[in-house]
Structure formats: C-alpha cells, structure tokens
Amino acid sequence: MAKVYNWQLGRYMEYWYEEVRPRKQMAAVFDINKCIACQTCTMACKTTWTSGKGQEYMWWNNVETRPWGSFPMGWDSKLLNLLGPQEWVNGIYAGKTIFEAARPGERVLGNLPIDMDWAYPNRGEDETNEPIDEAKYYFSMPHSIWTFYLARVCNHCTYPACLAACPRTSIYKRPQDGIVLLDQQRCRGYRECVRACPYKKPMYNHETRISEKCLFCFPAVEQGNWPRCMRSCIGKIRMFGSIHTPDNIDPENPIDFLVHVKKVGLPLYPQFGTEPNVYYIPPIHVPATKFLQQMFGPNVQKAQETYNAMRNGEDPELQGILMLNVSTDRIFSKFRVTDKHAIGFDDNGSEVVRVNLNEPKVVRPFYDPKLGVYRHNIT
Amino acid sequence: MKKIVLIAVALVALVSLSVLVYGIEARQAADVVSIRVSDALPVTDPHSQLWSKATEFQLPMGSQTIIAPVKPAPSVPYIQVRSLNNGTHIAFLITWADSTKNDRTVKIDEFRDGSAVLLGPVGEMAVLAMGTATIPVNVLHWKADWQADIDTGFQGVESAFPNFWVDMYPNVIGEPPYTLPGNFSDAAKLYLPGWKVGNSFSQPLKVTSVEENRARGFGSLATEQSQGAIGRGIWENGQWSVVIARQLHPSDNEDIQLISGEKYSTAFAIWDGASGDVGARKSITALLTLYVQ
Numbered sequence: 001m002a003k004v005y006n007w008q009l010g011r012y013m014e015y016w017y018e019e020v021r022p023r024k025q026m027a028a029v030f031d032i033n034k035c036i037a038c039q040t041c042t043m044a045c046k047t048t049w050t051s052g053k054g055q056e057y058m059w060w061n062n063v064e065t066r067p068w069g070s071f072p073m074g075w076d077s078k079l080l081n082l083l084g085p086q087e088w089v090n091g092i093y094a095g096k097t098i099f100e101a102a103r104p105g106e107r108v109l110g111n112l113p114i115d116m117d118w119a120y121p122n123r124g125e126d127e128t129n130e131p132i133d134e135a136k137y138y139f140s141m142p143h144s145i146w147t148f149y150l151a152r153v154c155n156h157c158t159y160p161a162c163l164a165a166c167p168r169t170s171i172y173k174r175p176q177d178g179i180v181l182l183d184q185q186r187c188r189g190y191r192e193c194v195r196a197c198p199y200k201k202p203m204y205n206h207e208t209r210i211s212e213k214c215l216f217c218f219p220a221v222e223q224g225n226w227p228r229c230m231r232s233c234i235g236k237i238r239m240f241g242s243i244h245t246p247d248n249i250d251p252e253n254p255i256d257f258l259v260h261v262k263k264v265g266l267p268l269y270p271q272f273g274t275e276p277n278v279y280y281i282p283p284i285h286v287p288a289t290k291f292l293q294q295m296f297g298p299n300v301q302k303a304q305e306t307y308n309a310m311r312n313g314e315d316p317e318l319q320g321i322l323m324l325n326v327s328t329d330r331i332f333s334k335f336r337v338t339d340k341h342a343i344g345f346d347d348n349g350s351e352v353v354r355v356n357l358n359e360p361k362v363v364r365p366f367y368d369p370k371l372g373v374y375r376h377n378i379t
Numbered sequence: 380m381k382k383i384v385l386i387a388v389a390l391v392a393l394v395s396l397s398v399l400v401y402g403i404e405a406r407q408a409a410d411v412v413s414i415r416v417s418d419a420l421p422v423t424d425p426h427s428q429l430w431s432k433a434t435e436f437q438l439p440m441g442s443q444t445i446i447a448p449v450k451p452a453p454s455v456p457y458i459q460v461r462s463l464n465n466g467t468h469i470a471f472l473i474t475w476a477d478s479t480k481n482d483r484t485v486k487i488d489e490f491r492d493g494s495a496v497l498l499g500p501v502g503e504m505a506v507l508a509m510g511t512a513t514i515p516v517n518v519l520h521w522k523a524d525w526q527a528d529i530d531t532g533f534q535g536v537e538s539a540f541p542n543f544w545v546d547m548y549p550n551v552i553g554e555p556p557y558t559l560p561g562n563f564s565d566a567a568k569l570y571l572p573g574w575k576v577g578n579s580f581s582q583p584l585k586v587t588s589v590e591e592n593r594a595r596g597f598g599s600l601a602t603e604q605s606q607g608a609i610g611r612g613i614w615e616n617g618q619w620s621v622v623i624a625r626q627l628h629p630s631d632n633e634d635i636q637l638i639s640g641e642k643y644s645t646a647f648a649i650w651d652g653a654s655g656d657v658g659a660r661k662s663i664t665a666l667l668t669l670y671v672q
Contacts, residue, residue, distance in 0.1 A: 209580045
C-alpha cells in the first residue's frame with residue numbers, strides 16, 4: 001500500500017496505488033435543499049445509457065429518500081456496520097478508511113449486494129425519520145421530523161475503490177478530466193469493483209456478464225457540455241465543473257467556491273477514504289445531528305449556517321453561484337456576481353451564461369377587466 | 380511502487396516455490412505425464428474409455444495467497460488429472476469433487492465453476508506468477524457457464540428471472556421475449572457494450588467452453604486473438620469431469636509449442652462458484668512439470 005494525501009480527511013492514508021492526481025478533475029455540487037426527487041436525472045441517464053438488455057435493474061443515477069431509502073438496499077449502512085464506529089478529531093479523520101480496514105488478503109473493505117438488494121430503488125420514498133404526529137413540526141427550523149432526497153451518481157473518486165480492487169486494471173482514471181471508466185474489453189466480470197465501491201455504482205450486466213458504470217457522460221464533457229443527468233435537473237440543484245485541491249484554489253471557479261471557499265459543498269461519506277468528487281450542500285431543515293455528520297463529515301453545521309446566511313440575503317455571491325445551477329448546457333470554469341446578475345465564463349473568458357440574481361416579481365390582479373376573466377392560482 | 384510491490388511479492392513466492400519445485404524435481408522426473416496414443420483424442424468426452432490409457436495423477440490443491448484478493452483455503456483438497464496426446468493434439472482430463480453445479484453467471488452473486496491449465500517453459504519459476512514480460516504463459520480456462528450456453532443455449536436474463544418481462548429494447552427486432560443474438564440487430568448491439576466490443580465473456584454464441592489466454596504477469600491475462608482450444612465438462616454425482624484440449628503445435632505465435640519428449644511447467648486451478656471463487660480467488664496446485672511423451 002502507498003501513502004497518499006486525502007484532503008477530505010486532513011491526513012495521509014493508505015491506498016493500493018501511489019498518488020497520481022489527474023491534470024483536471026471534473027466534479028459536481030448537488031444542493032439537497034432544492035431536490036424534489038422528480039427523478040428526471042434518473043430517467044435522463046436511463047434512456048441514455050442503460051436501456052439495453054441486461055441493464056434493466058441499473059440506475060447509474062438514482063435519487064433515494066433519506067433516512068430510509070437506499071439503492072442498492074443498505075449500501076451505506078452495511079459498510080458502516082462493517083467499518084464500525086470511527087471518529088473525527090478536530091476536523092481530522094482519526095478512524096480507518098475502507099482501504100486501511102481491508103481484511104488480510106483483500107484490497108478494500110467491501111461487500112457484494114445480492115440481486116434482491118437492487119430490486120427496491122424507491123424503498124423508503126418520502127418516509128420521514130419518525131411518524132408524523134400532531135405537533136406542527138414544520139413551524140421551526142430545523143424540523144424535528146424530516147426527510148430529504150439524495151441524488152447519487154458515481155463520485156469519480158480521486159482514490160477509487162473500484163479501481164484499486166480490480167486485479168486486472170480494467171478500471172482507469174483519465175488524466176485529462178479524472179473521469180473513472182471501466183474498459184469493456186478488459187473486464188472479465190469478477191465483480192471486485194461491485195464489491196469494493198462503497199457507493200455501489202459499478203453494476204454487473206446480466207446479459208454481457210461483465211460490469212459497467214457511470215461515465216460522467218464523458219462524450220459530452222469532451223465537447224464542453226454537462227452530463228445528461230446534470231443538465232436535465234429541473235430543480236436546478238446541480239453545479240458541474242472542475243475542482244482543484246485546497247492548496248490550489250481558484251475562487252472564481254464555481255466548484256472551488258462552493259467546496260473550498262464557502263465550504264457548503266461537502267463530500268458524501270468522506271470517511272470511506274475515496275475522496276469522492278460529487279459534493280452535497282446539506283439540507284438545512286434537518287438537524288445537524290450524528291446522522292448528517294456521519295453522512296457528510298464534521299462540517300455540516302457550519303455549512304448549514306453559511307447557507308442560512310445566504311438565504312437571509314447576507315451572501316449575494318453564494319446566492320449568485322447557486323442561481324447559475326443548471327443554467328446552461330455548457331461547462332463554465334469561472335463566474336462573477338454583479339448587483340443584478342450572475343455570469344458564467346468559459347476557459348477563454350467568454351461569457352457562457354447570464355442569469356438574474358433576483359427574478360422579477362409580477363403580481364397579476366385577481367380580476368382582469370380587459371379580458372373579463374378571473375385568474376386563479378396564477379402569478 | 381505497485382511494480383516494486385508486485386516484483387517483491389513475486390520474488391518471495393518464487394523463492395518459496397523454487398524450494399518446493401526442487402523437492403518435486405528430486406522426487407520424480409515429472410509430476411504429470413501426457414501419454415502418447417495413436418487414437419483420435421476424446422476431446423469432448425470425459426467418459427471415454429481411452430482415458431484409461433492415461434496415468435491418473437492426484438494433485439493436492441492449495442490456497443492462492445500470492446496476490447490480493449486471496450483465497451485463504453482451497454475449495455477442494457485435491458484433483459485428479461490425466462493427459463493424453465496423439466502427436467497433433469494434447470488433452471487433459473481434470474476431475475474434482477463439487478457438491479454444487481454452478482453453471483450460470485446471470486445474477487450478480489452467481490459465480491461459475493471452472494478449471495484451468497497453465498502452461499509455460501520448464502524451469503521458469505515466474506510461470507506460477509502468471510509469467511513475466513519476457514516469459515509469457517498460456518492459460519486454458521474451461522468455464523461451466525460457457526459449457527451450459529453451448530449445451531442448452533445462451534442463458535439470458537430470463538433464465539435467472541423466469542417472470543421477467545420487457546416491452547422493448549432500442550432497435551430490437553421481433554416480439555418479446557427478445558433473446559440474444561437473433562432479435563438484436565447491429566444497432567441493438569450498441570446497448571450491450573461488452574458484446575459490441577468483442578469481449579469473449581459477452582458473446583451469446585459460444586463456439587467453445589475453453590478460452591485460450593496469454594499472460595505476462597499478475598493481472599495481465601488476456602483472451603488470445605486466435606482461439607483453438609476445445610473441451611467439455613460434465614457434472615455428475617457431485618463431481619466435475621472436464622476435458623481441456625488444444626493443438627500441440629498451434630500456428631499462432633501466442634501459444635507455447637508442446638514438443639514430444641520435452642518438459643514444461645504447468646499448474647492447475649479450480650474455481651468453486653458456490654464459494655464465490657472468481658479471478659484470483661481460486662484453488663491452485665503447486666508449480667509442476669509436465670512431460671509430453
């Protein structure tokens with residue numbers, strides 16, 4: 001095992017290969033507060049990549065309801081049980097990663113879900129953490145009874161467990177964009193990647209008897225476009241672009257700004273140690289208890305405070321970048337916020353997209369004398 | 380770093396193996412002898428009377444602990460191996476006890492039974508490390524699910540999920556249930572990428588149950604461009620009997636030439652699907668010598 005630096009853990013950790021970061025790492029930030037679980041992303045991915053025979057059960061993009069939903073069933077709770085209780089001390093992970101906790105003779109601590117585990121993608125949908133009682137739980141923030149939606153794709157990790165586990169090096173991480181791909185010619189269907197990936201995003205094809213995984217829509221990314229699941233998001237929860245390491249931050253870069261500057265974008269289960277590259281803005285209506293901290297690390301409460309300040313009008317720059325979510329199909333690498341607009345620019349400094357910081361508010365009268373009609377539920 | 384670790388692991392393994400092999404060499408001329416006959420070889424008949432002409436060798440099986448992921452304990456304690464050749468072909472009959480027949484790999488947690496013969500130059504300790512860049516080895520790999528595909532037809536989704544139904548697939552031809560390969564046009568193949576790119580595991584029409592591979596070290600195993608091996612496996616009464624055969628002198632330059640009167644390195648591997656055996660998770664023999672009569 002080599003020693004590699006994982007900035008999400010704040011320390012060095014063991015990994016099967018030496019640290020070789022890509023020249024550019026594509027990443028995403030999902031604002032959980034905006035997700036309505038409409039599954040448009042899910043279907044965009046499904047119709048693009050997994051409509052073939054043998055792929056029926058595959059959802060490379062899925063949206064699960066927390067706390068009860070999961071696809072495959074119990075993907076995280078099973079691994080958390082295997083890993084056992086672990087701790088963060090002063091922002092540094094003091095526990096073991098799935099690489100460090102690997103059993104003798106294994107490369108990664110993992111488990112292989114069975115078919116029935118993949119059979120309930122909507123399990124727990126819209127179920128709250130506790131039964132809803134008479135109390136008006138929604139009158140105060142955060143809510144004592146809650147639920148939230150977790151949209152998931154492959155995290156295209158800096159230290160992918162799938163890549164480490166594949167004894168055939170069928171999985172590789174592209175140096176030009178950090179996208180993790182599975183070679184369909186080299187794979188022999190061992191399912192070591194399915195067993196090892198903590199997020200369970202490599203999936204075994206029933207018909208071709210080899211494994212497949214989310215591609216981050218690399219053909220679109222190569223042309224400067226967002227992946228299909230990202231650009232089809234009607235809730236506009238997603239931001240897509242490149243990310244830098246904390247020692248090389250570009251504050252004008254949208255992802256760097258959300259993850260490193262404002263620190264509202266948090267990794268999903270950073271303690272697993274893969275340094276995932278999809279980040280989540282935690283739900284502000286959910287108490288920052290151990291459930292959220294276990295899922296997003298020790299900085300949950302701070303992220304919620306920052307987000308709430310933005311909602312109170314104290315952070316127009318953060319508001320601006322979130323207004324740019326899913327505002328264009330084109331990848332933009334820099335942004336700027338003015339009094340009225342949030343603007344995205346490409347690598348050449350050309351304007352790609354411009355949105356209003358505040359959408360104009362129009363209130364129409366209940367009765368329109370010109371047309372002689374009453375308007376119901378229309379603004 | 381990875382390379383250094385691999386080399387170190389291989390060296391440790393080779394040193395220990397050399398001690399083992401030296402002991403075997405001192406005891407007998409060869410661990411497995413391929414008997415020369417003049418008949419046509421029973422390349423698809425594990426029950427042929429001709430096998431009685433071959434000497435049976437009982438080979439102890441060990442764990443695979445050289446490289447991760449390991450198999451800490453063997454699935455079977457030993458196997459029986461016989462070999463015949465007739466001047467043009469060589470055939471191995473491998474038999475072993477297996478209480479469960481695992482010949483389907485459709486479900487996510489289904490793994491196949493299998494057996495393999497490794498062939499390489501004699502005296503090269505690197506052979507058990509699946510060869511090196513300069514010492515390639517050949518691996519003849521029989522797979523129970525490929526055998527089932529040949530014996531009973533391709534096993535698709537519906538073989539594991541009998542109540543499965545689908546309205547359509549992109550660019551598919553005909554009516555449900557859509558089966559491979561007949562209902563799938565070239566355009567429909569695009570949605571089965573393993574099949575489309577020619578992965579041997581993903582081909583619905585299997586012409587042989589034995590895959591010929593070449594390896595140049597751990598993790599480098601690759602399907603050979605030219606496939607010429609044949610064989611057949613039969614599971615009866617809790618026992619697999621598998622024939623694996625190939626030409627002694629194949630015309631393609633990826634295969635080691637097997638010459639009468641010469642010795643070669645060999646090893647055998649067994650996969651027990653019920654135990655989750657796959658890839659490096661396998662039971663293996665020690666590095667042995669094969670004498671081709």
